[in-house]
Amino acid sequence: MNPETQEIVLASFQAGKQAFERGEYRASIQALEKARSLCDRGTALQGSVQIWLITAYEAAGERSQALELCQLVKQHPDYETRKQAKRLLYILEAPKLRMKSEWLTEIPDLETIDGNDERNWSASKFVPTTPKPPAETPGYQIPEPTDPSKVEMGDERSLWLALAIALVVVSSLLWLGVQ
Numbered sequence: 262m263n264p265e266t267q268e269i270v271l272a273s274f275q276a277g278k279q280a281f282e283r284g285e286y287r288a289s290i291q292a293l294e295k296a297r298s299l300c301d302r303g304t305a306l307q308g309s310v311q312i313w314l315i316t317a318y319e320a321a322g323e324r325s326q327a328l329e330l331c332q333l334v335k336q337h338p339d340y341e342t343r344k345q346a347k348r349l350l351y352i353l354e355a356p357k358l359r360m361k362s363e364w365l366t367e368i369p370d371l372e373t374i375d376g377n378d379e380r381n382w383s384a385s386k387f388v389p390t391t392p393k394p395p396a397e398t399p400g401y402q403i404p405e406p407t408d409p410s411k412v413e414m415g416d417e418r419s420l421w422l423a424l425a426i427a428l429v430v431v432s433s434l435l436w437l438g439v440q
Contacts, residue, residue, distance in 0.1 A: 262301050270299045274310050281313065286321035293317055308334065308342025315349055328353055 262270070277292035293314040300307040311334045318327035331353060334346035 266299055270296045278313060281317050286317050289317040290314065290321060303338040305339045305342065308337050308339045312342065312345050319353065324353065
């Protein structure tokens, strides 16, 4: 490929990627198809252009063209291109999941809001409110702290018994370790 053609291919490829990233999928397809038509067959550059083109087709809703191109690119001479095409084909052929309406959140279109709205949003003031402490909440009372001297600890004999058993176990282990 001569340098002039190479420059056109790279410029079209870059324009296609930028259009895709802006969400302009039709413009992306046009630029990428131009780059693909001028590109040398079997090169890594051609593979990259085609991978982007597959993605643009899918984003534009042209799934059949994306699948058809992906099947071709799956046999590309460049290993990385083949690998990416196989991954894309796996994704494209995956079954579509059905979503329940309660799983979705509708986002309102902000462009439909009239710019001459009478409310002055910039002049509105946010006044934070502080929550009431629990003592002021009706029906709730803070319990009195418990006096530690009035807490029953249980029978002290069980504590001495546990200590005696522990002492016997430790001394027998020591005695067995010495012999």
